[in-house]
Amino acid sequence: MFSFEPGTFLFEAWVARNQLLAGLAVTAQLSVITIFAGSVIGVFGGVGLTYGPLPIRFLLRVYVDAVRGIPVLVLILFSYYGLALLGIHISPFTAGVVALGGFCGAHMSETVRGALESIPAGQTEAAKAIGLRFTQRLRYVLLPQAVRRLLPPWVNTGVEMVKGTTLLSIIGVVELLLATQQTIARNYLILQFYFAAGMLYVLVNITISQLGALLERRTAHLRY
Amino acid sequence: MAEPQPLLRAIDVHKKFGDVEVLKGIDIDVQKGEVLAIIGSSGSGKTTFLRCINLLEEFHQGEIQVDGERIGYTAGSHKRLGEAAIAAQRARIGMVFQSFNLFPHMTAEQNVTLGLIKVQGRRKEEAVEIARRWLDRVGLAERRDHYPYQLSGGQQQRVAIARAVSMEPKLVLFDEVTSALDPELVSEVLAVMQDLAKSGMTMLVVSHEMSFVRAVATRVVFMEAGRIAEEGPPAELFARPKSERLAAFLGRFHGLAH
Numbered sequence: 001m002f003s004f005e006p007g008t009f010l011f012e013a014w015v016a017r018n019q020l021l022a023g024l025a026v027t028a029q030l031s032v033i034t035i036f037a038g039s040v041i042g043v044f045g046g047v048g049l050t051y052g053p054l055p056i057r058f059l060l061r062v063y064v065d066a067v068r069g070i071p072v073l074v075l076i077l078f079s080y081y082g083l084a085l086l087g088i089h090i091s092p093f094t095a096g097v098v099a100l101g102g103f104c105g106a107h108m109s110e111t112v113r114g115a116l117e118s119i120p121a122g123q124t125e126a127a128k129a130i131g132l133r134f135t136q137r138l139r140y141v142l143l144p145q146a147v148r149r150l151l152p153p154w155v156n157t158g159v160e161m162v163k164g165t166t167l168l169s170i171i172g173v174v175e176l177l178l179a180t181q182q183t184i185a186r187n188y189l190i191l192q193f194y195f196a197a198g199m200l201y202v203l204v205n206i207t208i209s210q211l212g213a214l215l216e217r218r219t220a221h222l223r224y
Numbered sequence: 225m226a227e228p229q230p231l232l233r234a235i236d237v238h239k240k241f242g243d244v245e246v247l248k249g250i251d252i253d254v255q256k257g258e259v260l261a262i263i264g265s266s267g268s269g270k271t272t273f274l275r276c277i278n279l280l281e282e283f284h285q286g287e288i289q290v291d292g293e294r295i296g297y298t299a300g301s302h303k304r305l306g307e308a309a310i311a312a313q314r315a316r317i318g319m320v321f322q323s324f325n326l327f328p329h330m331t332a333e334q335n336v337t338l339g340l341i342k343v344q345g346r347r348k349e350e351a352v353e354i355a356r357r358w359l360d361r362v363g364l365a366e367r368r369d370h371y372p373y374q375l376s377g378g379q380q381q382r383v384a385i386a387r388a389v390s391m392e393p394k395l396v397l398f399d400e401v402t403s404a405l406d407p408e409l410v411s412e413v414l415a416v417m418q419d420l421a422k423s424g425m426t427m428l429v430v431s432h433e434m435s436f437v438r439a440v441a442t443r444v445v446f447m448e449a450g451r452i453a454e455e456g457p458p459a460e461l462f463a464r465p466k467s468e469r470l471a472a473f474l475g476r477f478h479g480l481a482h
Contacts, residue, residue, distance in 0.1 A: 123327065125280055
């Protein structure tokens with residue numbers, strides 16, 4: 001098993017290393033951009049869903065429910081082929097970011113809304129009573145408390161997004177899965193390379209979970 | 225007018241929750257330095273009235289003035305003021321809540337300095353100095369770096385009082401501040417309030433602690449079904465209640481007293 005000859009896993013992995021690492025890099029990039037964009041959308045979306053005036057709440061509700069109700073794959077196909085038919089031509093990578101970012105943002109919006117709504121009303125009242133304005137109440141009182149509550153679902157969504165990037169192989173984004181499939185097409189080491197790719201995904205996701213756990217420990221004093 | 229301008233003046237304040245009118249015309253003047261106790265059974269509207277003063281509730285009719293300034297609504301019409309104006313008015317009125325409502329992600333000291341820095345625009349060092357002085361005054365100098373969950377209920381409420389009074393509000397509203405406390409913790413909070421009352425702070429106190437009301441209040445208001453049913457100095461009101469309702473209300477407390 002550890003022999004280093006053509007046809008063995010180690011040899012073929014060495015041959016394909018650049019391709020696989022490039023795929024891993026694309027997966028990592030997609031994940032980071034998607035999770036970051038989704039989190040930003042989520043904060044604004046969540047605040048809008050919780051405190052916004054009715055028209056804004058309505059529009060956000062339509063966005064969140066529609067995007068969460070549509071399979072991610074459909075979102076991806078639409079943002080690549082659908083937008084192209086409408087005259088908007090974007091690269092598969094960009095289409096992937098749009099689809100996954102929009103999907104992630106919808107989930108994060110609900111997460112942030114839930115976290116904000118779970119904060120006791122007395123917190124808002126106390127913040128009002130000392131004369132804080134809305135944006136100050138959010139910044140100093142509500143969002144810091146919401147962070148603690150939304151960390152576990154944030155990690156969940158993040159992990160889902162990393163796995164979701166594999167769907168972009170359908171529209172030709174050479175991320176880790178497609179890079180792996182291209183490698184397998186040359187050497188037919190199906191089990192070994194899918195297993196290796198799976199391990200890499202697990203590694204990325206464990207990193208995210210650890211990051212979440214670290215943040216949870218650092219906010220452990222946010223108790224009642 | 226020979227009378228000095230009252231610090232707080234409520235004129236015919238009406239408040240509805242849906243179809244239910246919970247305040248049916250409250251008129252009251254409170255002078256600077258007075259400690260006004262509001263008593264009454266639950267549902268009589270005393271907490272709602274307090275929350276109207278701090279603009280946590282909107283009211284539908286009437287007017288509330290603090291130091292001659294109309295609170296919450298534009299003069300002339302009953303139109304709600306903008307956010308910044310309301311926040312500025314709230315900053316001049318302190319409020320202490322039944323459930324403390326300390327910010328759990330901040331230490332005792334940070335709870336006090338937040339408003340001093342972000343609302344009053346003080347420098348951090350100055351705010352910390354003020355906070356330490358007040359935490360010392362409520363007997364919590366050693367607990368200033370503790371988070372709320374590390375403090376007892378009585379200690380949390382004393383931090384909440386320090387948070388409210390450190391901003392030097394014109395008046396402070398106390399909304400049943402001992403009701404959520406274990407009996408043995410009530411006295412430490414009442415002692416702090418008595419200290420503040422002696423220092424000349426204008427206070428509106430909704431309370432069920434009749435012995436405290438009797439000892440500390442300069443005037444007592446008995447609310448009943450959204451109206452002020454009776455008012456007067458505590459000695460008089462407690463000794464000779466005019467209405468049967470007040471007599472019955474006080475009787476329930478005498479029954480509990482030892």
